Amino acid sequence: MINPLSRYRHAKRAQMQTPQPEWPRSIIARHDSYWRSEANMAEGSPTVVLERAEKARTPPAVWYQAHGDIMHDYKDVESDFDGNEPQRFCAAYAKAGGSIALEYVDMERKAGSSPDLSKCGGMFGQMVEFVGRHVKV
Secondary structure, eight states: OOOHHHHHHHHHHHHTSSSOOSHHHHHHHHHHHHHOSHHHHHHTOHHHHHHTTOOOOOOOEEEEEETTOTTTSOOOTTSOOSSOHHHHHHHHHHHTTOOEEEEEEOSOOOTTSOOOGGGOTTHHHHHHHHHHHHOOO
């Protein structure tokens, strides 16, 4: 989870919409159960760690993100960053000295359900290429 506090607050805001979407309910309950507090969410957030310039390992990475994924690809209205959360994390990762690629995948992603990975195009081939470039056996 790249930014649990941001996603939690995003879900809380979405829960206030009319009509109320289904997805926030389960996200909020799971965050409350696991994290127990917003302070813990901030403490355990890789995005916050990078933005605070705390020491962190930043190996080469790639993020695959489905278009239209409202639980992960959204603008954090509490952040000064202009882009959505994937761009925000990648910018912080790069600023910390890491190499990261953000690849958008043309597949439907609905909140509360697993994506249909048979429709992810060349993503798996790209993953194999990435691992081949960065993992030595």
